[in-house]
Amino acid sequence: MTQHANGLGFTRRPNENPRSQAEREAVLANPGFGDHFTDHTAVVDYKVDPGGAGGWSNARIEPYGPILMDPAAAVLHYGQEIFEGMKAYRHTDGSIWTFRADANAARFNASARRLALPELPEETFLDSLRELVTADREWVPSRDGDALYLRPFMIATEAFLGVRPAREVSYRVIASPAGNYFGGELKPVSIWLTTTYARAGEGGTGEAKCGGNYAASLAAQLEAEAHGCKQVLFLDPHNDNAVEELGGMNIFFVFGDGTLVTPELNGHILHGITRSSVLQLAADRGMTIQERKITIDEWRSGVDSGAITEVFACGTAAVITPIGELKTADGSIASPAQGIGEVTAAIREQLVGIQTGAVPDLHGWLTRLA
Template sequence: MNPLTDVDRGQCPEHFSFGTSFADHMFTQKFNQEFGWHKAEIRPLEELRLHPGASVLHYSQEIFEGLKAYRRTDGGINLFRPDANATRFNRSAARMVMPEVDAGLHVEAIKELVSLDRAWVPSGDGSSLYIRPTMIATSPKLGLGAANNYLHYIITGPAGPYYAEGFNPVSVYVSHEFRRAVKGGVGEAKTGGNYAASLFCSEDAAKRGFTQVLWLDAIEGRFVEEVGAMNICFVYDGKLIKTPALSGSILPGITRDSLLQLAPTLDYEVEESKLDIQQIIDDISSGKITEVFGCGTAAVVSPVGKIAMKDKEYVINGGKTGPVASKLFETLTAIQYGVIDDPFNWIVSVD
């Protein structure tokens, strides 16, 4: 077995350790000013060798993506919107002054990598193969400025069901003292610094007994942005789904976009707008908001049963999962696993 993997592929999906178990191979390609992108290859998973002065280690010039491969009931494998992930990867690269990759090659590399390591794609309910494309600046350079050399790599690893104990609501803590990102900054880029900046508050929320942090805008501390590693949605009267409009400081989630397209086909209305946190709290208290849920690659849909703000807690839908979140989750995952037809042409087969 590859020394970097710690799981036997014969194990049941529930035994897979997400984020610490890796498949056998990786894709890599290098960039420099003379040759551009070159030396693209898939090879056995191995450790990276970096100069201690590599720019990524000192100035966080780095981006990444996250998507999944799903095992269909017929044994085939589906990718979900890899083209959209490639587009966002390049958008993040441009913001971080990094070279864009060939989106077509990027997607083909994912397909070939998943096909080669198809034995790692679990077949259990809710299980998947997580795919992590990454780009890092590798130039040994301690002066501040964009690097000249980069490494683009893709690794994968099996993941069991996100909801190990069922599709249950999480609790959310509203951060008033700390902010995740500011408009004009790098909040809309999928770069590691955004997540590192959230760790202090996330750990504090966990100590208080909450699962996620709800971030507010950095200018007024008034408008809802996103939750942890997910976008956030509010359901009014079981019919209208409201989510914060993209502002430049909110990650444009692929799952968010998918749900905004899917929801109207299920007879739900959708609205993207600026959402005042006090109005949200008032609407929860009055019962106008009947459900709240987060959405992202990992969980797809994550119901929220409780929001805490300024040491006061507000329970949504009796702390139970609501019908809108359930319907969206069931329908989108059915498309991802090939259980129902895909009317949006989101699925890319690896067969």
Template sequence: MGLFPITRTTTPKPKPADDALSFGKALTDHMFLMNYDEGKGWHSPRIVPYGPISMDPATTVLHYGQAIFDGLKAFRGSDGQIRLFRAQRHAERFNTSAKIMCMPELPVDVIRQSFEALVAVDQEWVPHKPGTSLYLRPTVIATDVMLGVHPAHSYLYFLILSPVGSYYKEGVKPVKILASDTHVRAVKGGLGEAKTAANYAASLAGQRDAEAAGYTQVLYLDGVQRKFLDEVGTMNIMIRIGDEVITPPLAGTILDGVTRNSALQLMRDWGLRVSERPISIEEVMQAGRDGTLREMWGTGTAAVVSPVGTLGYKGENVVINGGETGELTQKLYDTITGIQYGRSNDPHGWTSVVPAEAA
């Protein structure tokens, strides 16, 4: 599609100070839009001033939830260059979600070009302080105007940006999580492996109850036996028991996390014993009781790596690694963020520099 037409804002917003950034509260001056119509395909890509999207009350996304999104980040390195982390894999995963949700796939190169172009236009919004970044949120919603349960014939792709600080107010510190056998996030054959709005709506009650009980996040178990670990909140989960690192397999109920994939690759590079296998909550709790549970952490774009200091289940708490961040957890965080900010070698070519002329 080549270069995209740009309409620049005439009323730029004040940019928040890096020290004042939270997660997802500030939004930049521009957004990327593109439309889809059956028989015409994706068309009319453009960058316009950030603003409301007008929708008819009968727009199908509002009634039937046909919506997907993804999330990735751009980082400003000490060399001044802006880097996207694993943009290709995020674009490919975006299309995986589209297929699951019966939505039209987008050309991967156009998705990537939209990332680069919009970040280039709003590059002054990329914060400078270590630990901060610019979060990208690509989204597709169904835009048919009618009431009827079937895949839509028209869609809107939009991309918005947000300068962000740490996802958790605790920062990179161990959090408390509560394993729930009451709330179910997903079952095989459902939407668990898609990054779709419905999955996050399904997580709200579990998150609310975990917070009410004094925990930061909820650890979901499988939706059938309510026995095996699934996901923790909006992240994938990893456990180090003895000399084995374990994470639940991609079996149709959990998201193929990009940070998950990155962590697994790094640990295999380091020669660690890594298993993608089902693991029961009882196995984890028993390891906590007998002292073989060495570390536990979540992985995700927002928090990168989030260490778990306490795991609760059925009224019992186990403290992991004395409630401190584990050695491997810290090494993963340092290595991934080092690559993201351009401080470390990038052996797998995960980062891509945003060219200033991308817009």
């Protein structure tokens, strides 16, 4: 057992049939995104006792494999679950680090509160990452642009069909080697504007990172793919069709006067950790930061007049991706920049550089995992 200060002790049960070095190297040569998984998983159990007190226990590393679950488990019927997304990066000295893990831990607990799930101690969240990455450190890619994607998640496992918060819960972490989210070299992507669907509503779960939000976006995603687009953009139809976010990414607008604009957080929009990092790095560059309402009409007129010079999206999986075209039922808005804009490229290079250890981490964002 590994005992961590102020946290639970993790027991380790190694996978007796791990992938061979040749199998692992074949995966790492072309990892894709979310297609392959490492040999182990981290697990911690939660249960409310007859007296009404709940607690976390039985922290462990065990072989990756199917989850044995009762057909009446609450997660299968009421969708009581949350998740996070983050990456582990191998630095040139062989050490392995993750980026802003404290922010992920805080957002995970904010999501837990919204979905009526128990909060997980931050130290246990961080220890689970360290334990899993230590067990599967050979799975962390070393190729430029690749990383080990980490997926912490929490599911309600109690077998009970009454509508109330579950009293038995499982916290888990799985890991997957990851390449470029959109595949191949970085290039602008086309996105589709849906006017049929909304991602979230007032008082809903838009700020929580839960599967239901993503399930609700899939019909719109299919609509986008039918129009040859990689992602879908959602609006707030009750606020002058204000731009909100993509299905899984936040959006930014670069203005020629040195201003960076992104939709303000309003209870519907996910508190993106990459989003907040971009805002900080842009401020460090001396840009004027505006978190405010921006409409489709302003987007169109800004591109037409030359006021908007670049548009990009950001998220953990894709980091930063330039937007080449917004397609709508009434025509399209072309990219104001040819290829990858100067500001987009500079912020992306700095952000990836910090994550991989090539650029100094002036904000203390990195946490060593192994």
